[in-house]
Structures are given as C-alpha cells and as structure tokens.
Amino acid sequence: MVGHALFSKAEIVDDEHSHEVIVLGPIAVLPSNQKTGIGGTLIQEGLKRCEALGYEFVFVIIGHPTYYPKFGFKPARNCGFELKQFDVPDDVFMVFELTEGKIKTTIKGELKYPKSFF
Secondary structure (H helix, E strand, C coil): CCEEEEEEEEEEECCCCEEEEEEEEEEEECHHHCCCCHHHHHHHHHHHHHHHCCCCEEEECCCCCCCHHHHCCEECHHHCEEECCCCCCHHHCEEEECCCCHHHHCCCEEEECCHHHC
16 A cells, blocks of 8 residues: 545534535655655545545645645635634635535535544
C-alpha cells in the first residue's frame, strides 16, 4: 500500500435539522510515491464512490488551499457552512459539491464531526 484516503460520515446541523455528509481526511501517500498522482486518484475515486452512495457534499477541514481546489473544492464558509468544533482558517475549510447546484438549494448549517473523533 502506498496511499490512503479516509472518508467518514459527519453531519450538517441547523436549528431544526441534520443532513448526513462526508468528510475527507486524512489523505496520505508514502513520501517516495508523492507527486505521482496517487493522492489525486484516491480523492477522485473517493468522490465518485460518495456520489454513487447518494451523498451531496464532501468536506475537508484542513485542506491545503492550493491543492484541493484542483479537484473542485471551494471555501465552505462562502457557501453558508460553518465549523465550530475546530478553529481553522476559512481557506482550509472546504466543500465539494457532488451534485452541481445543490449548494444553492439545500440546507446550510454547522459541520459536526461524530463524538468518535474526540
């Protein structure tokens, strides 16, 4: 094995509702295999599988601000999402929209990781 990407369930919560989403992280590639496309392939395959399972969004909370946008991730706070469990800058908290146009028409709220992460 030369690389790994973890996709986990989380939720977006507003005052009255919760909506299941996916969070990506960590992703890792052996140093000797970095810069060969393995990380990108893991991300793209994971996104395809999340979409096939019916999820609408995939989030990263500490995503490198120049790497993840290559795959379509964009700043999550600009899209109406919030993160309070972790103190991270706006440019590393990102969202990928699995179904184009969903950000404009679905819920907004706070991304919450399950208790098992703490």
